Amino acid sequence: MESLRDLLLFVTIAEEGSLTLAARRLGRSLQAVSRSLQLLELEAGVTLVQRTTRRLQLTPAGERFYARVKAILADLNMAKAELVEEARTIAGRLRISGPTLFGPRYLTPLISAFLARHPKVTIALDLADEFADPLDSGADVTIRIGETPVSGLTSRRLGMVRRVAFAAPAYLAARGRPARPADLAQHDCVLRLSQRDRWTFRQGGGTEEIVTVRGRFESNSVAALNQAVVAGLGIGVASFWQIRDLVEQGRVEVILAEYEPPPMPLQAMWPPTQRLPLRTRLLIDFLASRLARERL
CATH class of the missing domain: 3.40.190.290 (D-Maltodextrin-Binding Protein; domain 2)
Incomplete structure (x- = not known):
């Protein structure tokens, strides 16, 4: 069956909507990415991606496969994070910025679960509809629905929003x-x-x-x-x-x-840093794992 590398490649193609961008993100050649996708579709026996002149679009089967694989990869990342968590106790304050409606409905319950796991961590949640550059706001993690409006930020895609x-x-x-x-x-x-x-x-x-x-x-x-x-x-x-x-x-x-309008990416963003604090990294992994299961 497919290797983890192939599954990660498929998720990246789905999120980038382009073989060229997926290849760039993964550090692989365009030919290698295209070939891996063809082999994955051949093994699955179904077309997963519809090719157009401007952008790739998932087929219905591809949409279902993406949702399952995205959740599996998020669970694997969370499992690795939990191993780290067992070895080290994290503490300190985290400031999270997010959208006004998304925050109470999705972020607050997840923050509650995260704090239950980490009793020595405190979190401040700042909510606003308009994007605030984390370099100005001081947020450790900024959750945003839409493309990154500021260059130079590090980001991780948490899902796609219908x-x-x-x-x-x-x-x-x-x-x-x-x-x-x-x-x-x-x-x-x-x-x-x-x-x-x-x-x-x-x-x-x-x-x-x-x-x-x-x-x-x-x-x-x-x-x-x-x-x-x-x-x-x-x-x-x-x-x-x-x-x-x-x-x-x-x-x-x-x-x-x-x-239907194109879906928008749900992203976690943070200022570039040589080494992300463990509490911040664990929070991002936790959000990615849980949000992968949501019907967004």
């Missing part, structure tokens, strides 16, 4: 349901101040379509934007975990499902 377009049933009844992304030009959208008027959707075959949107409501608060959609002020785009409860309650509906 994003969807959504609207309230009352809004759709009054204004109609868009059939394709271009139809959004005829609709009101709720807009995040830092992103404004350009949304990206995925077309068939993995190509991306960028559409210009407009609306009457803008905010720098993710919670305010989601509630504005519930109130019928327009169509929104959000991480699915943010609105899962609203969907299940029937207060909003997912739209344009066949054109």
